[in-house]
């Protein structure tokens with residue numbers, strides 16, 4: 516049995532949904548289909564989820580939201596018309612959206628989650644209606660009745676262990692199950708969404724729960740590329756990589772797959788196959804537990820911006836028991852999560868996502884570190900980019916770090932920070948955001964460019 520997930524661009528129009536139909540029905544193993552909300556039809560288009568967010572916010576602020584709701588409904592009715600579906604399904608979607616928009620707003624976060632979730636929920640109903648019209652036995656599955664129970668964290672829900680037990684029953688559902696991605700229900704019966712692009716997570720949870728043979732993730736690229744194709748033109752495609760490599764790459768900016776999505780599939784040892792809805796015969800990329808390392812030490816290079824570091828130095832820090840713990844406890848008090856902590860004998864840097872910080876918090880953090888830890892210096896550094904050089908092969912290869920740092924030096928990139936994960940699957944370089952692209956080019960040329968003699 517295969518679980519198949521389709522992203523927003525694969526469902527953006529009637530034509531795209533027809534491709535989805537062809538792909539699903541060409542393989543009888545494809546029994547569980549997870550769908551996103553309709554995405555962009557062309558680069559300047561707006562995703563239905565983004566329209567819904569605007570619409571929900573307008574409603575929360577007591578602004579007129581009818582026009583925005585109209586835009587959402589137009590997307591569904593355009594698709595339904597292209598697919599030759601009758602008015603019933605659009606009437607159902609319209610009633611559902613209005614009911615949500617007029618619903619309880621006393622908890623704005625929860626209200627927004629109900630609005631956002633409608634994108635996938637209604638799309639699943641529409642896709643199921645189309646499959647049925649084509650004479651195929653397909654059913655919309657409500658995540659609530661199926662038992663996708665999640666934590667009550669708005670916009671950041673996590674599946675609870677009992678969800679996996681309950682969702683097992685999907686194995687014996689008749690026909691093809693069309694399951695909306697991106698959200699589940701709390702124990703109290705409220706809707707909570709995963710973080711953005713979270714339909715990938717739904718697919719992985721279902722694959723784990725039903726012990727699928729394969730989790731296929733259909734998107735709009737032929738493969739996972741070794742580097743961001745917006746930075747390096749026509750980069751090398753990756754045929755196979757491990758869960759750990761993919762996790763490291765998607766954490767640092769590879770948007771092909773949500774970085775949390777691999778965990779459930781990984782735990783159940785289910786291979787993930789990234790494929791292109793617009794070119795289903797392309798081999799795609801397989802994500803597996805182990806691969807042979809014949810292609811050199813590095814499999815991919817990812818980069819992401821928007822980081823900052825808190826540099827703390829104190830003479831004899833290495834002798835002070837509990838310094839790191841107390842430093843991190845201060846950050847915990849501010850509700851901040853950190854990404855890396857490269858350190859030396861008398862100093863430590865804590866790297867955070869900049870979006871979490873406000874000017875006021877920054878001052879307060881500095882103050883507390885100075886007074887409570889008696890640090891010699893506390894310095895914030897902003898606008899940093901992190902570049903991850905990833906590959907299982909690094910463990911067995913000597914000199915990868917030296918090649919990478921030499922390539923950066925030759926490109927005149929000043930390295931602000933270096934960190935090698937303990938797993939030796941990745942090396943992290945912190946550079947100024949302005950140097951990011953130059954650094955990525957230099958590293959790509961070093962590890963991937965064909966050698967010219």
Ligand code: ASP
Pocket residue numbers: 522523551552562564565634696697710711712713714715
């Ligand atoms: N529609 C949601 C988003 O845009 C979830 C998804 O597409 O996976 O974030």
